[in-house]
Amino acid sequence: MLSTAVRVQLANGLQKDFARILQAGLTKRNCSSQTMDFKTLKVTRPRDFVVQVELNRPEKRNAMNTDFWREMRECFSQLAEDTDCRAVVLSGAGKIFTSGLDLTDNKDVKFEEFMSPDKDFARKAFQIRQAVIRLQESFNVIERCPKPVIAAVHSACVGGGIDMICACDIRYCSSDAWFSIKEVDIGLAADLGTLQRFPKVIGNDSLARELAYTARKMYADEAKDVGFVSRVFPDREKLIEGAIELASVIASKSPVAVQGTKVSLVYSRDHTVGEGLDQVMTWNQGMLQSEDVMKAVFGSMKKETPVFSKL
Known part of the structure; x- marks a missing residue:
């Protein structure tokens, strides 16, 4: 079990990660047009x-x-x-x-x-x-x-x-x-x-x-x-x-899945296994609700390549 102090530290770190990724995903600014x-x-x-x-x-x-x-x-x-x-x-x-x-x-x-x-x-x-x-x-x-x-x-x-x-x-x-x-x-x-x-x-x-x-x-x-x-x-x-x-x-893969994977890999490199598992669990609490999961599942069942929306 992780101590309360470690969990608080983990939560603070996750808040920063979520804020950065959400900003990248939800902002209306589209740099490709610039x-x-x-x-x-x-x-x-x-x-x-x-x-x-x-x-x-x-x-x-x-x-x-x-x-x-x-x-x-x-x-x-x-x-x-x-x-x-x-x-x-x-x-x-x-x-x-x-x-x-x-x-x-x-x-x-x-x-x-x-x-x-x-x-x-x-x-x-x-x-x-x-x-x-x-x-x-x-x-x-x-x-x-x-x-x-x-x-x-x-x-x-x-x-x-x-x-x-x-x-x-x-x-x-x-x-x-x-x-x-x-x-x-x-x-x-x-x-x-x-x-x-x-x-x-x-x-x-x-x-x-x-x-x-x-x-x-x-x-x-x-x-x-x-x-x-x-x-x-x-x-x-x-x-x-x-x-x-x-x-x-x-x-071609789900941007939600790929970017979440990168965030988790970088986090886990510098933390314990337990802290890394807590991080990805907290991440997926929100990201498993993504439409990308269903698109990927149905695409696999129908043997079709899914098309994922922009973040």
Whole structure:
């Protein structure tokens, strides 16, 4: 039995989850009717209810600059509320997926100012803290988005790229892909999610530490063997096709069921089994009353593909 304090904490957490999902589902705002124009991201809709978000600075190896961090927050916040989006593919344009942090164009990361001896130590620390919080939010928003996000990685995925794809639900890659937790080579500990999510994703603490301590490259075959990616494709073209096809399959399912499943999986990762069971029980108290349940049951009985309403 869970204590009263734990149940209260669980209830408070569920209220926040319900509020976020209900806002995404019930809002009349339809982001698909709005133009999603960004400097560093290209947003397209290759299939019904499928959105592709492409890192779009190929001339800069898709390095993550000031505009990128802000636009990631804006893009995925909009997709969370977009009733015409049920699954997302996150890919990269050009020769590589991403080279990580752009050290030449990052107003949030002011290294010269942070190192200045003229500024009070505590005040510099608070300034750095706020900058890191903003950067962390740029990837946390992927995990909080109730729509499943599929990362499609080709060639290099370095530094911040690992932080980013660890926040995704599913990872595919091409056979030429490689991954490097690069932060240790520039004198810092990865602070945007890799050290928190990567060990849980692969389930191998020893390997996670080896990669984080050395920054060595992990190639596609090893990434597949340890469970970091679930499929490897021969080239980028086949990779994108496969990711979009998977997204289309997910998008054909009940959005109530899929989004509820994502919320429950994320919650259960960071809680006990008992707390996770209580969470999904409380969730389904409301969601089992959805029309989607009957549509799915009758569709199965009649051997017909059900069509689910927008949230």
